[in-house]
Amino acid sequence: MPSFVRHLLLIVAPLIAAFAILPGVYDNHLLLFNFVIFLILAQGVNIIYGFTGYLPFGYVGFFGAGAYGFAIMVMHFQTPAPLAVLVAGVVGVLLGLLLTPLLRLSGAYFAIANLAAALAVLHFVANPALESITKGPYGVALNGTFNPTLAYVGAVIILALTLGIVVFLRNSSFGMALQAVREDAVSAAMAGVNVVKMRVIAWLASALVAGLAGGVFAWYVSVFYPDNVFSNDFSIFAIVFALFGGVATIMGPIVGVLILYGVYNLIGFTTPQYFQLIYGVLIMALVLFLPAGLVSLATRRGWNVP
């Protein structure tokens, strides 16, 4: 069996099936929805960081832009929600295109510039002068499309798409070439790889899934403020989850979200007073002892983690 078929059957299919069935047996649908959103975002970070080495500290910019893309389509054009989610993806890609010059920066410079770009988009959207278009700082209320059940289905579909992209990257010479670019761009060019093109494609794919996630998030919550959908907590969480599990794999970010976001909610429910402390210590321990993520426990032993 080709490895990508194996990955689709053994990882993607069970995960998607689980999240399709869970709402029937577990009542906290918002929590399930958030899990799906963070799985998408962590895999989106995986696409850009794991495969190309760019750390997107302002990743939430695409998410928020997608949410507002959705809201504007619904408010001003009465677009049906599923179509508006697709537009949200397009908005993510367009913002990604606008930000491609950032790819000339590397390391911390890229991370900081990306963070600044996300803040710029936030302040643009939240500008009171744009109230007639974005509702500015006053937030949007999209009562007409409110349908959490369908929005959840949409989120699971986007998760499937995102995982499909990662499975492709993990099993194709395209994904391998991206990793080669991450390791050494000059050498990658000498292997015949068009470095700029590859980086842009990965960047846009990553922007696409975040835009879609933002759109479906807007659909699900239907009432939100700029500060909600542009909250940098989304970037930080997605990055921490992806790193905790281990990037450039399919499993790493999944494991990262399930464990860390699981623990996050567990502590939040049981011992909220120690919440920040326990969570902070956990993350520090990770960075100190497992810098390459949980999957490195296996890869160190020579096991190949999909």
Next chain:
Amino acid sequence: MSPDAKPILTVNGLVKRFGGFHALDGLSFHVSSGEILGLVGPNGSGKTTAINVISGLYAPDDGTLTYDGASIGGLASHKLVHRGINRTFQIPKPFLSLTVRQNVEVALAYGRVGVAPPKLSDLLEQYHLAEFADRPAADLNSSQQKMLDLVRALATRPRLLLLDELAAGLNPTELDWIAGHIKALAQSGLAIIVVEHLMGFIEQITDRVIVMNAGKEIFEGTLAVAVKVPQVIEVFLGGEHGA
């Protein structure tokens, strides 16, 4: 002597500046298919810079590069690779976290289009990397990493190959072994430019040498003649690299 075929690469008046410093200052030479050309000169004379410009890492500031009848100055590296130019690096640059096999697979998949790529297992076998195929390139020692650079270059089926101090750090047995490989590659029709400080090695494999100093050539001919030219002797005098 060099085959009298038309040169595959002609370098004419090449200039490369870093700030106000002229790393290349009007360098001119040519190389033909099947020929091994040595590029020698003291530290800092511009040998690596010449290779960097020819392989598209830097655009030239002046002068022309003619490859296969077309001007290639300033073209992006991957495009030059697709036209048949490739190289190794003085400090090897493998994809450290990828396995040795994956390092080569990238080049096989993205190298020259329209020519059948060589067989991966043969390449790894020939350059003594087969036993490390599934280990990360980071596990290789420096000379093995240089061989991996070479194998990655060969995987793209180059017609012009630039070798930057490939032999540095090899023991005498390994030197003979790699010399044999380089000669065989030239016999199969590749044009090869060899940058090397080891004069014995240059003597053994090159048809012709260019001696560089301060960014331009000061001699062109056989090494046997070069070592008798006063200007060449002067440039190397006191230099730490003897024969």
